[in-house]
Amino acid sequence: MAKLYQRKMNKEEILSFFTKLRDDNPTPTTELIYSSPFELLVAVLLSAQATDKGVNKATIPMFKVANTPEAIAALGIEGIKDYIKTIGLFNTKAENLYKTCVILRDKFSSIVPDNRKDLESLPGVGRKTANVILNTAFKQPTMAVDTHIFRVGNRTGLAPGKDVLEVEQELLKRIPKDFMLDAHHWLILLGRYICVARKPKCAACLVYNECHFKEKTA
Structure with a gap:
């Protein structure tokens, strides 16, 4: 688990943090492949304990055959399993997707x-999945906190919290309004590729100077 630090980023640091992320990637988006709110819902529902790449590998063939609630329900639970069996927890996910x-x-x-x-x-569909749908499909200023964002929020001092809900609430409170809509994508990409769990790539990090992590790597 990411360490909690008392010292939080101040307003100036937060503004600089997100300005740099926006300048580098002005139009961030999810790495899940979808073409409708329903396809996004399916992909996010399947993404728990799975990589986006793994989900895309399963959903692209399925969506060519069935990409509406009626069509996927018509596949039945076993039919859904045939498409998503390469994804972790596919039995439970197939039942949930069917229902x-x-x-x-x-x-x-x-x-x-x-x-x-x-x-x-x-x-x-839990709080995190709902937040992703509301943010990505419906452009609402929500914050879906997964393990990557939880780690970034705590490690950097952006939004320390003891659990995902506390980090979510801190992020919603502390992120400037102008950055809120895209903040989820910037933070998840930062956590997925740079601020990784075991050996963070601090030297390659755009927000090195704003980050309060005490154990930055060379």
């Missing part, structure tokens, strides 16, 4: 909800 598709078809006219309450009523 989610049935609910979307029968209760929501096959339209992905654009609010947290309805999203979190779907099987396999």
